[in-house]
Amino acid sequence: MRDFAVVGAGPAGSRFARRAADLGRDVVVFEQGTVGEPLACSGHVSLDVWDYVPEGAREDLFQNAISGARFHVGGADSTAYPFYKETPISNAIDRVGLDRTLADAARDAGATIREGHTVTAVRERADRVELDVKGPDGTETVAARMVAGCDGPRSRVRREVGLPEPDELLHGVLGFDPDPDAQDFVDVHLTVPRFFAWRIPRGDAGVEYGLAASPGADVGDRFDALVDDYGATIDRRCSGAIPIGPPDSVVSDRAFLIGDAAGQTKPFTGGGIRYGMTAADCAARTVDPTAPRTLDDYERAWRSELGREIRLGAWVRRAYSLPTPVQRLGLRTFAGEIGVHMDRPSSLFSREQVRALLR
Secondary structure, three states, X not given: XXXXXXXXXXXXHHHHHHHHHHOOOOEEEEEOOOOOOOOOOOOEEEHHHHHHOOOOOHXXXXXXXXXXXXXXXXXXXXXXXXXXXXXXXXXXXOHHHHHHHHHHHHHHHOOEEEEOOEXXXXXXXXXXXXXXXXXXXXXXXXXXXXXXXXXXXXXXXXXXXXXXXXXXXXXXXXXXXXOOEXXXXXXXXXXXXXXXEXXXXXXXXXXXXXXXXXXXXXXXXXXXXXXXXXXXOOOXXXXXXXXXXXXXXXXXOOEEEOHHHHOOOOOOOOOOXXXXXXXXXXXXXXXXXXXXXXXXXXXXHHHHHHHHHHHHHHHHHHHHHOOHHHHHHHHHHHOXXXXXXXXXXXXXXXXXXXXXXHO
16 A cells, blocks of 8 residues: 555645655655646746755756746836836746756655556555546546645545535636747736636747636636737647645545645736745645644644735735825835835835835
8 A cells, every 4th residue: 555645746745755765755746647747837936946956957948047027007108117126136938947856856855656547446444445546448446545636726635525615716718839039027917807818938838828717707808808918929838727726624534735736826916836835845744644633733834824924815816906196196106116026925015025115
């Protein structure tokens, strides 16, 4: 019997598998397709991502350095309010490559990753979990002491074990223009109900366009309008759900959720790569597969690490719904050099940010 069965080989699942295998756990990961496909997540990340990948991986994954963001309350030609640092604050990366790099690191640590295997059922027993897994050779039942649900915003593991859903699911759309663009500023448009649209230059890899909104908010039409406004030509397009707001509990008797399945994302951007991998480290450090009571330790650990940032991020998101004149006033007042970290809303109150405001 395995120590852990992990469902989903995205950043959260592969990071947990790697760290658990490093500790000597017997880990198997099931990925329903090919690792990294289909792409359904932005490749704009904080510099912290390099702390989670093997040495030397940056050279293959890096696409562009970002030093700031231009905020707009209108379209492409509207007034821009720049927020920036003198040095890069984030990077555009090969998002598919990141998933594959993290999965390879998990394999190197001793975890087994089985692509093309879909978990169709999860049953919690007194001393184990049983997973029905459909693969190329048919369906098998796999036993493990615990299961980690790292299977995204519409998590089957979450549904099978009866855990609550995230507070909200947004509909996100991404599209890619192949024309190279090495600008060091992203563009953010506060033109979408309760969220925003974006343009991210990715160097030789082109430009990423995207937006997210509540389902039914004419997401497709709004995306087309964004792309047309910039005169871009899109050669690839994808979409997916973005969970916002973690539920009250992400653990059951022998199951636990990590990443998007647990709603461990930034409420003000929807990004979850770093938060998911932070939670994965918490799980690997605290969960003993032979002691189900340690699942409560994981619940406390990840909330201690991320809870404050998620709560503050929810307050930041409220600014997206302010009246346009108020948004303009706020952007005009605070535009300029900043001292914040894109993953940590608490840095809005940091000494570095205060010094930047004074300057």
